[in-house]
Amino acid sequence: MEFKELEELIKTRKSIRRWQEKPVPESLLLKAVELATWAPNGGNVQNWHFYIITSPKTINAIADAVQASVDLMASWPEVEEFGDTFKNYSRFSTFFRSAPAAIAVASSRYQSLADRLLEKREKVDPKAREMRDWRNVADSRIQSTSAGIAYLLLILHQMGLGATWMTGPMQAAGAIQNILKVKPGWELVTFIPVGYPNDQERPRSRKPVEEVTEVIR
Numbered sequence: 001m002e003f004k005e006l007e008e009l010i011k012t013r014k015s016i017r018r019w020q021e022k023p024v025p026e027s028l029l030l031k032a033v034e035l036a037t038w039a040p041n042g043g044n045v046q047n048w049h050f051y052i053i054t055s056p057k058t059i060n061a062i063a064d065a066v067q068a069s070v071d072l073m074a075s076w077p078e079v080e081e082f083g084d085t086f087k088n089y090s091r092f093s094t095f096f097r098s099a100p101a102a103i104a105v106a107s108s109r110y111q112s113l114a115d116r117l118l119e120k121r122e123k124v125d126p127k128a129r130e131m132r133d134w135r136n137v138a139d140s141r142i143q144s145t146s147a148g149i150a151y152l153l154l155i156l157h158q159m160g161l162g163a164t165w166m167t168g169p170m171q172a173a174g175a176i177q178n179i180l181k182v183k184p185g186w187e188l189v190t191f192i193p194v195g196y197p198n199d200q201e202r203p204r205s206r207k208p209v210e211e212v213t214e215v216i217r
Helices: 003-012 026-036 056-074 077-091 113-121 126-137 140-158 168-180
Strands: 048-053 101-108 186-195
Touching (some): 026 048, 026 101, 048 056, 056 077, 056 101, 101 168, 140 186, 168 186
C-alpha cells in the first residue's frame, strides 16, 4: 500500500450508524479480527477477546438490555437537569438494532511489573500512590484494547464495511456479558455494530494539526 492510499483510508473512515439489509460474511469478520490482533499491546499479553455476533436475536437482546438501562436512567429525578440532551441520547441509544452484525470486545486485567510493584508500595508510600494514580490514567489494559479496536475499524473500512465504536452500551455491561457468556475475569470494553454502509455523509473534519500539536525541540 502506498502512503497516499493509507492516508485516504484513514481520512475516509467514519462512524456508520445505518446499514444495508445485507448479511456480512462471517469470514470477513474473522479476518478483520485476526488482523486487529496484530495491534500493539502491553507486554504482548494480547489480553483481548472478540465476540463476533451475527444473530439478530442476540443483537436485539443486547439492544433490549441497553434500553432497559436508559429507561432506568430516565426515571431518575437528576435527568431533568439534562433536558432535551438526554432525550436525544435515549432516542438513539439502540440504533444498532438494525445492524446485521456486531463485534463486542472484552479484556482481562493486565498488570505490568511497575503496576505490581506500585500496588504493593502504595499502601505505605504516598509517592508510590501518586505514581500509581498517574499510571491509572493511562491504563495499560485499555490502551492495548483500544489499539486493537482502532486497527479493527480501519480494517473493516478497507473491506467496504461500516462500523462505529460504542461505549454507551457499557452502562448495561453486566447484562451484555451474561448474554454473550463472557468468561469470568473478563470485562466488556466496547460494542461495535457492523454492516455494509447505507450512509452517504462525508467524514467530519478534524482540527488543524497545529491546534493539537506542540513540537518540543
